[in-house]
Amino acid sequence: xxxxxxxxxxxxxxxxxxxxxxxxxxxxxxxxxxxxxxxxxxxxxxxxxxxxxxxxxxxxxxxxxxxxxxxxxxxxxxxxxxxxxxxxxxxxxxxxxxxxxxxxxxxxxxxxxxxxxxxxxxxxxxxxxxxxxxxxxxxxxxxxxxxxxxxxxxxxxxxxxxxxxxxxxxxxxxxxxxxxxxxxxxxxxxxxxxxxxxxxxxxxxxxxxxxxxxxxxxxxxxxxxxxxxxxxxxxxxxxxxxxxxxxxxxxxxxxxxxxxxxxxxxxxxxxxxxxxxxxxxxxxxxxxxxxxxxxxxxxxx
Numbered sequence: 001x002x003x004x005x006x007x008x009x010x011x012x013x014x015x016x017x018x019x020x021x022x023x024x025x026x027x028x029x030x031x032x033x034x035x036x037x038x039x040x041x042x043x044x045x046x047x048x049x050x051x052x053x054x055x056x057x058x059x060x061x062x063x064x065x066x067x068x069x070x071x072x073x074x075x076x077x078x079x080x081x082x083x084x085x086x087x088x089x090x091x092x093x094x095x096x097x098x099x100x101x102x103x104x105x106x107x108x109x110x111x112x113x114x115x116x117x118x119x120x121x122x123x124x125x126x127x128x129x130x131x132x133x134x135x136x137x138x139x140x141x142x143x144x145x146x147x148x149x150x151x152x153x154x155x156x157x158x159x160x161x162x163x164x165x166x167x168x169x170x171x172x173x174x175x176x177x178x179x180x181x182x183x184x185x186x187x188x189x190x191x192x193x194x195x196x197x198x199x200x201x202x203x204x205x206x207x208x209x210x211x212x213x214x215x216x217x218x219x220x221x222x223x224x225x226x227x228x229x230x231x232x233x234x235x236x237x238x239x240x241x242x243x244x245x246x247x248x249x250x251x252x253x254x255x256x257x258x259x260x261x262x263x264x265x266x267x268x269x270x271x272x273x274x275x276x277x278x279x280x281x282x283x284x285x286x287x288x289x290x291x292x293x294x295x296x297x298x299x300x301x
Contacts, residue, residue, distance in 0.1 A: 007070065007108070008179055011041070011092075012172035014099060019155050020165050022093040023148040025141035026128045029087035033079040035142055039095025039104060040073040043175075045120050048086035054079035057107030066117040068175070071109040088124045090171075091141060114178055119203030123171045125267075129252060130164040193219035193226065194233050198241075205245045208269045212238055246270070247283045254292040261288045 015021070029044055033054045044063065051063040057075025071077060073091070094100040114120055131147040132138055139147030146152070148164065155161055200218035204210055215238050216226035230238045246268040253264045265276035280288045 008176045022146050024091040024146045025139045026090040026147050029089040031085035032081040033077045035073050035077050037076040038073050040091045041094050042073055042091050044069045044087055044089040046087050049084035051079055051082050056109040059107045059109045061109045061111055067111055067113050069111045072103050074104040075107050088121045122203045127167045130167050133160050191233055193221055201242050201245055206269050208271045
């Protein structure tokens with residue numbers, strides 16, 4: 001695993017030192033790989049199905065369920081179409097940085113299991129949201145505009161750019177933890193169970209079936225014990241905190257004009273749009289439609 005860790009670590013260090021790489025695309029993937037040669041690094045996570053065989057240049061590999069593939073696109077990649085596959089992916093253009101010229105010397109294809117695939121997908125969704133906040137037209141692949149391009153969109157230190165860079169770094173930091181063998185538990189400035197539960201909720205908020213028992217299990221406590229501990233430390237019940245996280249993400253999605261209210265509700269874990277509207281009003285003091293109108297007026301000023 002040493003070489004694998006080195007690739008993830010080098011990329012994260014370059015983002016820290018030099019800023020964001022261009023992102024040709026981030027979002028849902030299809031049931032196949034079909035990318036022409038380009039100086040790109042691709043990450044792909046499967047949350048349903050299996051790609052039994054794909055090729056990266058001269059290399060062959062298999063991408064099972066709940067695994068992540070990292071590979072270069074310099075030599076192209078191909079596969080047959082596999083039904084039932086649901087994937088999320090992101091591409092980074094590395095051709096503008098001579099530091100990564102070595103990636104074009106030979107094909108690279110790494111596949112490894114994820115301990116928290118839904119969390120990684122959640123981070124990819126967050127990066128997509130933050131790219132759309134900068135460039136609302138989005139990206140298409142393999143041709144068309146990039147989701148994010150520093151030459152087009154700038155890197156002027158505005159909050160939107162800082163948030164995007166933070167999301168990309170969180171993704172690479174999370175993947176570094178995933179690719180390394182399990183070691184010591186992460187450091188925490190507060191209660192470890194509550195910190196673990198907060199992380200779990202932020203990564204799985206889009207799951208409409210998330211329960212108190214699920215959250216308590218992530219903290220390795222019984223629901224009753226966890227509920228008392230969480231309320232004592234935060235002043236909120238765990239489900240109230242989950243609702244706040246969901247509503248917070250919904251507020252950010254309100255700025256995407258192409259999304260309907262019911263679509264936003266589904267994206268943040270609510271199957272019933274009416275229930276979502278009631279909870280949104282209780283949390284924000286406005287209906288979702290009124291909040292969207294108000295926030296758009298503020299943005300224009």
